[in-house]
Amino acid sequence: MGRWQPGARERLEQAALDLFLEQGFTETTVPQITARAGLTTRTFFRHFADKREVLFAGEESVPEQVARFMAEAPPSLGPMELITEGLAPAAAEIFEGRSLDYLLRRRAVIDAEPALRERELRKFSLMAEALEQGFRDRGVDDLTAQLAAELAVTTFRIAATRWLNQHGDPDLPATVNQTLAAMRHLTNTLST
Amino acid sequence: MGRWQPGARERLEQAALDLFLEQGFTETTVPQITARAGLTTRTFFRHFADKREVLFAGEESVPEQVARFMAEAPPSLGPMELITEGLAPAAAEIFEGRSLDYLLRRRAVIDAEPALRERELRKFSLMAEALEQGFRDRGVDDLTAQLAAELAVTTFRIAATRWLNQHGDPDLPATVNQTLAAMRHLTNTLST
DNA sequence: CATAGTCATGGCATGTCGTGTCATCACTAT
DNA sequence: ATAGTGATGACACGACATGCCATGACTATG
DSSP: OOOOOHHHHHHHHHHHHHHHHHHHHTTTOOHHHHHHTTOOOOHHHHOOSSSSGGSTTTTGGHHHHHHHHHHHHHHTTTHHHHHHHHHHHHHHHHTTSSSSHHHHHHHHHTTTTTTHHHHHHHHHHHHHHHHHHHHHHHHOOHHHHHHHHHHHHHHHHHHHHHHHHTTTOOOOHHHHHHHHHHHHHHHTTOOO | OOOOOOTHHHHHHHHHHHHHHHHHHTTTOHHHHHHHHHHHHHHHHOOOSGGGGGGGGTTHHHHHHHHHHHSSSOOTHHHHHHHHHHHHHHHHHHHHTTTTHHHHHHHHHTTOHHHHHHHHHHHHHHHHHHHHHHHHHHHOOOHHHHHHHHHHHHHHHHHHHHHTTTTTOOOOHHHHHHHHHOOOOOHHHOOO
16 A cells, blocks of 8 residues: 555556446446556545546646647748648647557547536637637737637547548548648638 | 426526525535525426536527528528528527526626536537538538538637627627628638 | 655545435316 | 326435545655
């Protein structure tokens, strides 16, 4: 018991994902997860704010990634140019390090549970806030910054979904650019 | 006690909103709400699936409104034309019947509580799904339907927020159209 | 080598949420 | 009248989440 369970967090994440796939999210209790990971219930809530968070660990850094990405981009780019050129590489960076299989299993769990879908929406909302702030820092006015941020996140989200639906082929940057092209085509029909 | 507490639902909504404003959402317990409304805790959960839903009653009909609105629009309109012409009146219809004061108080509560912001995001997600289905029913391909739906909902959401920020003046349709104009301007910078 | 300090964990108590179940009462239809 | 319907009351209960304190393992310092 004392200190240190190396990888306790990782074991909890793994046990939780397995159990969610086997039995469903609602049917799985926190004591079941901690029993499989060899820990106690109280410890689970020290690592994760609530039961859902065990599926979203590590995504706290995404807003920072977004902010850094925007700060490093050439200041001369307008918001729409930045999206067109930067969204695909940024998307690749966000998913880097996670296997396609893990992402597919994780999404199966999330899709099956409304409470988890809500949490997923919040993730994208946080991304949009970071993007919006980044645009404002580049001198874009508030309304345009918000619109551009939401446009980018929406495109990213739809592209990521499509990418998983087609099991990773074509790859994510290509899918993002296809989705951007479709968005461009759609909005061009408005410019009359 | 037997049957019938006329307006039980409405009294619960009113008591809940008041208490949330006085003490905050988390600090307010369901027994406190039901005590103020003269009912029991069990009855609360017969009217609302969970504590948050008391703030979202009546919004189940929004997806149906959206579907009807789209079905009634001229079939000749393309997705972007439909948004340009239909979003402002549709937005007006959605908020019709609720006082600006109620909407502002309600938003103050929602903004203060992450769990309620998540629920709000789900509401817009449901709107987008209804819109997407509507576009598909009009013969639009899947990707374009999804993009157009998300674009419309995003514009609506941003416009509604701005409208409340400016306390209702200018009115919602005007604000929607201003927001649409800004979106048009933003995306036009992409059409090179 | 000893001692104090730090930190993840265990264990316990507690409050709130949300649901299942059954009884009861008011009103309605026949 | 009598049976049916539907909202409510009352109770039990499990799961989630948090506060609090104790403990044991590792670390730093003398």
